[in-house]
Amino acid sequence: MYIGQAAHRSGTTIKSIRHYEAIGLLPPARRRGNYRVYDQHSVDLLSFIKCAQQLGFKLKELQAAFASQNGQPLSWVQAQQAITNKKQEINDQIAALTQRHAQLVEFESSLHHAWENCALEGP
Structure with a gap:
């Protein structure tokens, strides 16, 4: 075709x-x-x-997986390993974002607390 x-x-x-x-x-x-x-x-x-x-x-990740094949089709084992690696990368990103979210919640709370203290101590 x-x-x-x-x-x-x-x-x-x-x-x-x-x-x-x-x-x-x-x-x-x-x-x-x-x-x-x-x-x-x-x-x-x-x-x-x-x-x-x-x-x-990413295309670069696929290039690396295919390059290790020396022209042979990508095997199931290698495809599975690439998938496992990608899932771990996503889990790491989720953990980092969860931590960043918690930090933002804490920061927001401290700002809110500081604002309340300023409002109570106002003129």
Whole structure:
């Protein structure tokens, strides 16, 4: 299939496909004259990349995972490890945001307390 059909089937754009090829996420397509020709494996890989991005993976993270494959398809074990790492990253962010929220609540309370003291001691 040509690039337009691969883009449509994977839910990506032609521009994205060209970009993924340029940065090594997608192997270069076979050529039929001046046209790129993609197979179902490429469409599956494009769908995987799109889904991973929607779940918070950065292209650089995907590049690192794919680079360790030396041209071989990403294995389930490696995909699972990448998912585990991303979940831990999100848990760390949640913990940091929870702590920041608690600090803001405490700060707000201290400001409110100081304001009440000033209002009581006023002229």
